[in-house]
Amino acid sequence: MRVGVDVSPLRQTGAGTARHVNGLLDALAGRDGIDVKQLAFGGSGRLASVARDTAWYLAGLPLAARDVDVLHCTTFRGPLRSPVPFTVTIHDLAVVRHPELFPRWHRTSGRLAIGPVARAATRVLAVSEFTKREAIGLLGVPEERVRVIGNAIDACFTPDGEAAGGEYVLAVGTLEPRKNLRRVEEAARIAGLELRVVGPRGWGDIASPSWLGPVSDEDLARLYRGALCLAYPSLYEGFGIPVLEAMACGTPVVTSRDGATQEVAGGAAVLVEPLDAGSIAAGLHEAIARRAELRELGLARAGSFTWAGVADAAVSAWTEIA
Numbered sequence: 645m646r647v648g649v650d651v652s653p654l655r656q657t658g659a660g661t662a663r664h665v666n667g668l669l670d671a672l673a674g675r676d677g678i679d680v681k682q683l684a685f686g687g688s689g690r691l692a693s694v695a696r697d698t699a700w701y702l703a704g705l706p707l708a709a710r711d712v713d714v715l716h717c718t719t720f721r722g723p724l725r726s727p728v729p730f731t732v733t734i735h736d737l738a739v740v741r742h743p744e745l746f747p748r749w750h751r752t753s754g755r756l757a758i759g760p761v762a763r764a765a766t767r768v769l770a771v772s773e774f775t776k777r778e779a780i781g782l783l784g785v786p787e788e789r790v791r792v793i794g795n796a797i798d799a800c801f802t803p804d805g806e807a808a809g810g811e812y813v814l815a816v817g818t819l820e821p822r823k824n825l826r827r828v829e830e831a832a833r834i835a836g837l838e839l840r841v842v843g844p845r846g847w848g849d850i851a852s853p854s855w856l857g858p859v860s861d862e863d864l865a866r867l868y869r870g871a872l873c874l875a876y877p878s879l880y881e882g883f884g885i886p887v888l889e890a891m892a893c894g895t896p897v898v899t900s901r902d903g904a905t906q907e908v909a910g911g912a913a914v915l916v917e918p919l920d921a922g923s924i925a926a927g928l929h930e931a932i933a934r935r936a937e938l939r940e941l942g943l944a945r946a947g948s949f950t951w952a953g954v955a956d957a958a959v960s961a962w963t964e965i966a
Contacts, residue, residue, distance in 0.1 A: 648712035671955035736882025803894035808870030820846035831924035868893035891942030912941035
């Protein structure tokens with residue numbers, strides 16, 4: 645089976661979406677019966693992004709996919725009509741659930757595209773059960789057309805290796821409103837703990853005196869290993885890869901209750917109310933006090949997510965429709 649895979653997100657971001665695309669491609673490499681044709685358009689600039697979101701997905705991508713058996717769109721952006729069956733991955737529905745947290749172009753173009761594309765797709769691939777429910781409830785996608793494929797993490801995130809020095813709480817993510825950084829900073833102040841923040845610059849005038857900037861995966865793993873805990877009380881996620889990365893490094897996790905990150909944590913993290921800095925601060929202290937217990941629970945939980953499993957689920961969905 646020849647599968648055309650849209651790899652355009654790799655030209656736009658190094659965040660969670662890119663991690664998913666790279667992990668899936670690596671797991672598919674050399675797999676018997678699967679021939680991957682990578683499809684992409686444009687660069688990382690604003691004009692290239694606008695052209696990609698319009699001309700590429702509406703016309704260019706369907707033309708490029710004429711010689712494949714199945715087209716796989718790695719984000720919610722895809723064609724409204726395709727010459728072959730196609731799947732679309734939904735990583736989250738934050739732009740629909742919380743449009744006020746996004747820049748105007750992303751908010752407008754995303755909300756216009758995500759529903760029609762998801763409903764046009766032969767199958768929707770959700771990264772979590774939470775996101776599957778969101779796709780059904782918010783976009784009107786029939787449940788029988790949605791498959792959960794999951795997520796996983798890179799091999800460098802292990803408990804073995806060098807750890808960063810100092811006593812600190814770590815926050816990881818793009819600097820954007822839904823990451824809830826202001827409350828994380830307030831919680832660290834209440835708890836009397838040093839905070840270190842890593843991730844690319846985003847939008848929404850989010851800044852932090854604790855920001856170290858973007859770092860390599862190797863340096864990120866060092867920071868996870870050295871941290872007292874990870875603070876990840878995001879306002880909304882479709883999965884929450886940093887939760888898994890931290891647990892794989894043996895680091896206790898504090899994250900939001902009643903969402904995708906609670907699902908990912910699977911009982912191996914401290915759950916808090918993300919709108920309450922006091923709750924987050926109490927969660928930080930609890931995670932540190934329970935460090936040994938949470939380390940073992942987290943390592944076991946992280947080990948249940950693999951890119952091979954993600955690839956298996958994707959191939960199963962492609963086989964259904966090819």
